[in-house]
Amino acid sequence: MDTSQESKKQYEKMVETVSPNSPILKNCLRAFFSGGAICAFGEGLYLYYSTFSFAEKEVSLLVSITLIAISAVLTAFGIYPKLGKHCGAGTIVPITGFANSVASPAIEFKKEGMILGMGAKMFLVAGPVIVYGTLSSVLVGIVYYFLGR
Amino acid sequence: METKRIGKQTVRLREPVVIRAAASTVGPKEAEGPLRKYFDETVEDIFYGETTWEKAESHFVEKNMRLAVQKADLLMEDMDYILCGDLLNQCSGSIFGTRQFKRPFFGLFGACSTMGEAMSLGAMLIDGGFAKYVLAGASSHFCSAEKQFRAPLGLGTQRPPTASWTVTGDGAVVLGKGGYGPVITEITTGKTVDMGITDANNMGAAMAPAAADLILAHFLDTGRSCADYDAIVSGDLGWYGRDLVVELLEKEGCHLDERYTDCGIQIFNQRLQDTHAGGSGCACSAVTFCGYYYKMLMERKIRRMLFLPTGALMSQTSAQQGESIPGIAHGLVIECPPKEEK
Numbered sequence: 001m002d003t004s005q006e007s008k009k010q011y012e013k014m015v016e017t018v019s020p021n022s023p024i025l026k027n028c029l030r031a032f033f034s035g036g037a038i039c040a041f042g043e044g045l046y047l048y049y050s051t052f053s054f055a056e057k058e059v060s061l062l063v064s065i066t067l068i069a070i071s072a073v074l075t076a077f078g079i080y081p082k083l084g085k086h087c088g089a090g091t092i093v094p095i096t097g098f099a100n101s102v103a104s105p106a107i108e109f110k111k112e113g114m115i116l117g118m119g120a121k122m123f124l125v126a127g128p129v130i131v132y133g134t135l136s137s138v139l140v141g142i143v144y145y146f147l148g149r
Numbered sequence: 150m151e152t153k154r155i156g157k158q159t160v161r162l163r164e165p166v167v168i169r170a171a172a173s174t175v176g177p178k179e180a181e182g183p184l185r186k187y188f189d190e191t192v193e194d195i196f197y198g199e200t201t202w203e204k205a206e207s208h209f210v211e212k213n214m215r216l217a218v219q220k221a222d223l224l225m226e227d228m229d230y231i232l233c234g235d236l237l238n239q240c241s242g243s244i245f246g247t248r249q250f251k252r253p254f255f256g257l258f259g260a261c262s263t264m265g266e267a268m269s270l271g272a273m274l275i276d277g278g279f280a281k282y283v284l285a286g287a288s289s290h291f292c293s294a295e296k297q298f299r300a301p302l303g304l305g306t307q308r309p310p311t312a313s314w315t316v317t318g319d320g321a322v323v324l325g326k327g328g329y330g331p332v333i334t335e336i337t338t339g340k341t342v343d344m345g346i347t348d349a350n351n352m353g354a355a356m357a358p359a360a361a362d363l364i365l366a367h368f369l370d371t372g373r374s375c376a377d378y379d380a381i382v383s384g385d386l387g388w389y390g391r392d393l394v395v396e397l398l399e400k401e402g403c404h405l406d407e408r409y410t411d412c413g414i415q416i417f418n419q420r421l422q423d424t425h426a427g428g429s430g431c432a433c434s435a436v437t438f439c440g441y442y443y444k445m446l447m448e449r450k451i452r453r454m455l456f457l458p459t460g461a462l463m464s465q466t467s468a469q470q471g472e473s474i475p476g477i478a479h480g481l482v483i484e485c486p487p488k489e490e491k
Contacts, residue, residue: 001342001362001397008345011397015346015354018392020310027307075303084305091305104303108296111201125304 027088034083034090042067042094064095071099076107101125153276156370158337158363165332166272168483169282169323170221171439174213176291176317179428179436182417187440188318189216195292195317203237203245206290206319209432210235210246213319214286217439221282221323228252229280232271233321234263235288235431237297242288246319252284260460261356261385262339263287264320264435265479268456271324272333272481286321287458289430298349298465311351313387313429316416320435322443329486331446337367337480341462345473349463352474353390353413353426356459359476360386361397363457367480368403375405379451382442383478384434384458385413387427412437412458434458442483449485456481 001007042063049059074080080100084091091097102122109121123130153160173188180191190212197205197212210233218225231250234257235242243256259266264287271283294315295302324333342359360383368374375381386394391411398405412434413427428437438456445451457480468474 001344001358001365003342003344003358011344011358012346014393014396015351018396019351019354019389022307022309075305078303080305081303082305085307087305088307097305100303100305104301104305107303108301125300 030086031088031090031093034087035093036090038067038091038094038096067094067096068099071096072103075100075103080104098126098129101129155335156366158340158366159335159370160273161335162272162276162333164276164326165334165484166275166324167326167328167330167332168443169223169325169328169330170217171320171322171443172213172217172220173320173436173440174209174216174318175432175436175440178291178314178422179316179318179416182422184416184437184441187444188436189213189220189440202290202292202296203241206235206237206242206288206293207246209290209317209319210243210286210288211249213288214247214250214284214321217286217321217323218284221325223282223323225250225252227282228284228323229282230255230271230274231284232257232267233284233286233288234258234267236260236294236315242290242293246288259458259477259479260462261289261429261431261433262458262460262477262479263431264438265384265456265458265481268322268324268333268481269336269338269479271322272336275324275326281325283324284321285324286319287431287435288319289315289317289432291315291317291430294430308425309350311348311353311389311426313352313385313413313426314417314422314424315430316385316428316433316436318432318436320432320437320439322439331443331486332484333481334484335371335482337363337370337482339363339457339478339480341475341477343473343475347468347471347473349468349474351389351426352385352429352461353387354393355461355463355474356384356386356476356478357390357393358397360390360457360459360478361394361401363478363480364394364398364405364455365401365403367455371482374403375408378408378453378455380442380445380454381405381409382434382438382454382456383409383411384460385427385429386411386459387413387429388419389426390459415441446483446485449488451485453482453484456483
């Protein structure tokens with residue numbers, strides 16, 4: 001097999017022609033409606049919790065806690081990956097996706113022990129989000145300090 | 150010195166090596182596939198009664214290898230060598246699956262081409278006079294492979310259309326001299342071929358050039374063409390990988406017709422089982438050969454086949470460091486049992 005740069009490029013083109021792409025439009029629509037449904041559900045929770053005598057901040061916190069708990073339970077029962085298959089970004093982007101990304105490695109690596117397994121691997125997927133999320137919030141904070149006030 | 154080499158990559162065995170028995174044990178998804186009736190054992194429980202997926206894979210190895218020896222009417226003590234491998238780090242699936250056999254053991258890594266590697270080396274050991282019987286096999290497990298190479302099973306992600314589905318199971322053969330069974334006559338050993346593919350979700354594309362390279366080398370060494378075979382069967386290229394092999398060879402002026410297929414295409418029903426590009430993993434070619442093709446050869450429905458398990462030689466570290474995915478294929482010519490010996 002000729003493995004020159006030239007033929008590698010040709011092969012790459014051949015692969016692109018043969019391999020089907022992900023159905024982007026279908027995926028986008030599904031993500032839009034499922035993600036929207038989760039957010040609407042969250043809004044419903046917000047209204048419900050607001051009927052009790054909680055402060056506004058506490059209500060938001062309760063909504064997040066409820067969504068995270070539901071997501072973790074669905075992950076534990078193997079339902080979340082099935083939803084994720086159809087909903088895609090719709091179930092990944094909201095806070096439920098974050099909960100799923102922490103719960104799923106925690107379950108997966110429990111077999112390697114509580115410390116080196118579950119404890120160490122729990123943030124395998126979510127870790128980068130936390131690191132770069134924190135970092136970017138610091139950067140935004142600095143920019144805000146100098147320009148935004 | 151007498152040489153058994155014919156051409157650059159192919160050897161012809163002095164005496165054909167007989168596949169005395171073949172055994173296949175598969176998981177629940179494979180048992181729902183189109184080849185279900187050809188497998189020896191189907192296991193409903195993905196854990197196979199164990200507590201972890203890795204242990205389950207070793208359980209598949211142990212049970213199925215015992216079954217292969219039993220089907221050959223032999224004892225484990227008769228095996229001069231065990232050759233096998235899997236996808237897990239340090240071949241742990243094979244090591245823990247065979248440790249209680251207490252037989253001389255070579256652990257192999259050829260990624261998903263391991264079955265071809267094991268059968269090739271086993272046949273050479275026998276033809277070289279170093280062994281009377283060799284137990285050769287390969288295994289993979291969907292869950293242990295996902296855990297090691299991809300994402301946690303519980304993570305809600307979408308698989309792209311080119312992704313393949315790792316086959317759960319173990320395939321094993323007992324190779325020997327004499328006796329009745331399909332015979333290995335020639336071996337074409339593949340080279341590492343890297344066409345620069347980096348997409349770990351398109352293994353078929355990464356391995357197709359290696360398969361095409363092997364088929365071409367085999368035809369060149371033996372002077373044969375596609376018409377000389379009843380079946381040419383690659384390991385786990387899947388639907389799109391197969392198309393790429395056909396296209397690559399067409400460019401080289403070598404035409405493959407419908408006799409060329411792939412185990413990854415055959416093992417699952419793409420539409421009903423939602424397996425996207427098809428089956429993959431060491432067990433894909435191993436169980437398809439040991440289950441389906443072994444029986445086709447025994448029934449003489451296939452007289453001569455070129456069996457070429459394919460492998461993507463990558464690790465998680467190499468992929469994360471931006472390395473491309475080299476492919477390999479190991480080819481064996483397997484013929485139906487000679488008629489008069491029955």
